[in-house]
Amino acid sequence: MEPLSSPVVPTATLMEQVLFEVKRVVVGQDRFLERVMVAILAQGHLLVEGVPGLAKTLTIKTLASSIQGSFKRIQFTPDLVPADLVGTRMYNQKTGEFSTSLGPVFAHLLLADEINRAPAKVQSALLEVMQERQVTIAGETHKVPEPFLVMATQNPIETEGTYALPEAQVDRFMMKVLLGYPSEEEEFVIAQRALDLPVQVLPVATTAQLAALQAECRTVYVDPSMLQYAVKLVAATRAPARHGLQEIAHYISCGASPRATIHLAEGAQALAMLRGRNYVLPEDMSDLAADVLRHRLALSYEALSEGLDADALIVKIMAKIPAPARPLQHEQRAA
Known part of the structure; x- marks a missing residue:
């Protein structure tokens, strides 16, 4: 494509x-x-x-x-109860019928x-x-x-x-x-x-x-190297030792799910679109990595006892896994 x-x-x-x-x-x-x-x-x-x-x-x-x-x-x-959010059925005594009252969602x-x-x-x-x-x-x-x-x-x-x-x-x-x-x-x-x-x-x-x-955002081009970068970042949260991050393996008890990879790619598409491009560059993905991953990492007791947070671990992961090089043909077309 x-x-x-x-x-x-x-x-x-x-x-x-x-x-x-x-x-x-x-x-x-x-x-x-x-x-x-x-x-x-x-x-x-x-x-x-x-x-x-x-x-x-x-x-x-x-x-x-x-x-x-x-x-x-x-x-x-x-x-609060769920009906306060989504709505409920109400009985009208005058008409003898039920009507639906939609909630604030x-x-x-x-x-x-x-x-x-x-x-x-x-x-x-x-x-x-x-x-x-x-x-x-x-x-x-x-x-x-x-x-x-x-x-x-x-x-x-x-x-x-x-x-x-x-x-x-x-x-x-x-x-x-x-x-x-x-x-x-x-x-x-x-x-x-x-x-x-x-x-x-x-x-x-x-x-x-x-x-x-929103529909146009889906057409923003994501190079396979960008997707591979997202996959490696997320995979490193699940198996740090396999990606050369043995020193932080005992700090993460549960890594990010595949939904993180999808959201990282979709967010990069939207960020590239905001920046006036119809293709994703490495900085689009790296800028969003912390926001997409920080709430998906379950830290171990060792990390909490040492005062580490998810952001500190994400910085180590991103430093170990290099971003792909900028596609030259994209730069030429932008120029």
């Missing part, structure tokens, strides 16, 4: 316009915003970990306004705030919608709107009254993004904007355009 000869300029321009509108409201968090765009184009979902007040809700709400999509927010609590952009505060049954209900993109209520199937993105958040500093997400459920998230505090300069701008009048977000795209871009 030969890559197309023309760069995807209209796509990059449209996504830049969407990003510009979001940046008029949200200060900083450039890496996080890029990951949100990648997840939308690749039709994946995000797990975001950060302390409160880092504009997670503001980001997804502003993005929904810029693409003219619907936005819903669910605050997860220990007393029927939105283009859904924010699941503090997902680890709800019990496992509620978490499973949400993750089933994420995977199947539909809900069955009383034998009747209802599809969620397209495009559909779930951004679930976790609070890393408060663990009382929380339910850890099982590895099998966390694996369904395309990426896990870690959010940090803004710089002093960014925080100054944040305070300034908070004192000014609210910014009116302009709609610069439609959900139909976004759905078309």
Whole structure:
């Protein structure tokens, strides 16, 4: 399969316009915003970990306004039940008939705030919608709107009254993004904007355009060497010793699944598209490796006792497994 000869300029321009509108409201968090765009184009979902007040809700709400999509927010609590998410059947005493009341998951952009505060049954209900993109209520199937993105958040500093997400459920998230505090300069701008009048977000795209871009994203060329690189990275998390990483083998009790390889390739397609290319380069894949892999590694007690995290192990894996060389024909065509 030969890559197309023309760069995807209209796509990059449209996504830049969407990003510009979001940046008029949200200060900083450039890496996080890029990951949100990648997840939308690749039709994946995000797990975001950060302390409160880092504009997670503001980001997804502003993005929904810029693409003219619907936005819903669910605050997860220990007393939440699956019907509060997906909906239920209600009996009308006047007509004597049952009607279906759809839940808040029927939105283009859904924010699941503090997902680890709800019990496992509620978490499973949400993750089933994420995977199947539909809900069955009383034998009747209802599809969620397209495009559909779930951004679930976790609070890393408060663990009382929380339910850890099982590895099998966390694996369904395309990426896990870690959010940090803004710089002093960014925080100054944040305070300034908070004192000014609210910014009116302009709609610069439609959900139909976004759905078309998602289909176009699938046509971005991925060279077999890029796929092989993704396979080696993921395989090294399962059998480090086989890839010359004996020193970290006892730190990983369970590696990433094949879904990580798929998400790494799909994310690289979306990132290449955002950067105005219709083919994937090694830096597209290496830039996303930590976000795709960090929540899929189950660390051993030795790693936890020594204070190691998944990111430190991923750095060692990427240093051992070199990225493939840039395809020369791609550079010539880009030039």
